Amino acid sequence: MTTFLHVSSSARKHNSISRALAKEFTNQWHAKFPTDKFIHRDIGSAPPNFISEEWIAAVFTLEEKRTDKQNSLLTLSDMLIKEITESDIILISTPMYNYGMPASLKAWFDQVIRVNKTFTLDLDRGDFPLEPTLSGKTLVLLSACGEFGFDVGGVREEMNHLGPHIRTASKYLGVDEYYEVRIEYQEFGDQRHARSIENAYSTISKVIKQIAGKK
């Protein structure tokens, strides 16, 4: 059985292109594998807390020395990390806001990338002291953006801090396989947008086939 963690971060509950794309993905997957499990973490509707000075101090305190207050500060982080640990595939559906993640999605990453939980830090490893403790996970990013040309070689490649940032950060959640399906041209609302939606929907079937082939 495959377990998915679906993280949706659009602030929009209705008329969200990224949420609709995720619905298509989960519907297609369910049709193929009806017993697989989806955990849904809707951070667009309920964003995680920002990390605080006290949160950082709690994280750097040895587990057995943490106060009750420190433990309660980490409850949300513990729960969000548990959802990742239990999952084989992380499905993130998100709009691009101001050329990067919505703040709510960044707040989720800041809660879940955690020393001694999802990565270890050992200076004996030399110049690359961080290593993820989890592994073998796949990330599927379903994104929507107003403009276009964010691919490698595109006119806005240099402005794209959504997919490349998520890819970098997700290494520390044990992700070693990465897919992105993107809808572009939303602000233009023209034929190119319609084609981009069409392409994304048909790419989803291909991505599902690829991932399912490795099950």
Added chain:
Amino acid sequence: MTTFLHVSSSARKHNSISRALAKEFTNQWHAKFPTDKFIHRDIGSAPPNFISEEWIAAVFTLEEKRTDKQNSLLTLSDMLIKEITESDIILISTPMYNYGMPASLKAWFDQVIRVNKTFTLDLDRGDFPLEPTLSGKTLVLLSACGEFGFDVGGVREEMNHLGPHIRTASKYLGVDEYYEVRIEYQEFGDQRHARSIENAYSTISKVIKQIAGKK
């Protein structure tokens, strides 16, 4: 008179390297120009709200048609944008969290980059329909990160979604001149970190000289 908007986004109030660097900057500037004005927006201590579906709807409603509730949803955004409009120089001091902005800083950007306020959207402009309404501003980014090699050509260049992202986004706040002073190697706490701090402190004097020369 030059007006600075200092945005500080470290979750740490004590022992924050980026806050200390900003203090050095403001002290040096004050020594040169004692009557210049600094507005301090401490988003590390008090992060702005995440934008919501209702916030987006309010932003896209014509000003004269907004309800009282919509106006009150935009109060914070209005205030934060006013601080930018009044400033000649935006000084952002921030740590790198998970290879990008702290979520609190992204929440600030999501509140202040706003259609018909800091940029206009006009499809008659063709493939580049967005244009900032503000101009002539300088951004000074003072950053601190645990690892190293985030510069162009560095071993972690591809992982750097802090400075390049801020640079991309700040165009829509009227920024057309950009400086970054970065302290690296924090996690290593070794000689390289000490040297990096030293370099940053001496670079600050040079940046101040450059900016002051254009006053």
